[in-house]
Amino acid sequence: MxxxxxxxxxxxxxxxxxxxxxxxxxxxxxxxxxxxxxxxxxxxxxxxxxxxxxxxxxFEGFERVFQSSEIWLGYRNTIFYTLLGTFINLAVTLPMAYALSRSDLVGRKFIMLALVFTMFFEGGLIPTYLLVRDLGMINTVWAMVLPSAAAMWNIIVTMTFFKVSIPKGLEEAAEIDGASQIRTFFQIVIPLSAPIIAVMALFYGVGHWNQYFGALIYLQDRELYPLQLFLREILVQQQLTTELMQQSGSAEALSEHARIADIIKYAVMIVSAAPLLIVYPFLQRFFIKGVMIGSLKE
Structure with a gap:
């Protein structure tokens, strides 16, 4: 009843x-x-x-956008940067967060303090550029993925997940059975961490997909440009052309170009956002569980 x-x-x-x-x-x-x-x-x-x-x-806007071969080149590069960058992010974030979640880590408090310090203070654009240049990463793929290899906030969230969601008894049982910490991490912790892995992959993936400022600074070769940089060029070129035509005084040509610029503007938004909108539903159930980390404790 x-x-x-x-x-x-x-x-x-x-x-x-x-x-x-x-x-x-x-x-x-x-x-x-x-x-x-x-x-x-x-x-x-x-x-x-x-x-x-x-x-x-x-569908004229989409036709004009996809007529550019550089759009497909940008898609290829952005997909590659997103996959490689997200893999590097997870490879750094997960082991670091797991190590910091263990109370027996020597120097844990000092390491946490040093890492949290970077959330409030950073070197700035010029020192970062000089560092990337001195490491020989200018105009390379690595300039797009290594400077953002980890985010401290994501490390803290992942660390909280390991503390709250991974039973200590499992780790202790594995140690009793003779498993090393590395084996425990890969064979016990990682299989139980699908929600946080999905959440971190989504967070990092979105960041890589939308990144254009790093490419604007570090890349000169157009063959390495990501999609967002090509889309930005399309919008800027349309705007500049419209301004030049306003000065020329051709009302009919200006009206037609303004129409094209408007329709391309919305098509570009869809082209850049569509892949993420397609991927998100497949990660939704993990994402919902992952963002609830820490809301309940035993």
Whole structure:
């Protein structure tokens, strides 16, 4: 038999549902609008006639974006940087977090203090550039993945997961059976850490996918440019061309170019965000569990 809810509980549930639906609408509307705007005639978008669903259906923006061979080159490079960079991030973050989660680590407090210090103070852009240059990484793949090999906040989150979610009894049993700490880490801890691995892979992956500033500073060879840098060039070129045409005074040509610039702008947003939107649902169940780290303790 179902338990009868009190009136106050029913009101609380109704208010929660209203709030949830409100936030769903607020979060979903910009995404739906951008998708619709990317396949709508800019005339309807700029006039405000298109406010939710596509109007004046056209795929010209995507056609113009994908006509550039550099877009595909950028996709290839960005996928490579994201996969390699995320692998390096996990290879650094997971062992470091596990070591710091163990209370028997010699010098643990000093190491934590030194690492946390980097969250508040950093060398800055010029010293970082000089370091990357002196290491011979300028205009190489490594300039895109090694300077961001680990983030201290992610290490702390992962360390908290190991403390809260990995039973100490399993580690003690493995030690009694003669397993080394390295074997314990790879054969016991890692298989039980799928949620935090998925969360960290998503965090780091998004960072690598959206990165363009590092490429702007460290890369000169266009063959190494990531997708975001090519997309930025497309937007900047469209803006500069529009400004030049405004000075020339050709109203008809200016109107047509402004239309093209508007439709390309929304297509570029979809092109850059689509892969992450596709990947996220597959990691969602791990992500939800991972972000709840530390909310419950035994």
């Amino acid at each position: 179902a338990i009868k809810q009190a009136k106050s509980d029913k009101i609380f549930d109704i208010c929660n549902k209203i709030l949830v639906w409100f936030f769903i609408v607020v979060i979903s509307y910009p995404l739906v609008y951008i998708i619709s705007a990317s396949i709508s005639d800019p005339q309807y978008v700029n006039s405000g006639e298109m406010w939710l669903f596509p109007k004046g259906l056209t």
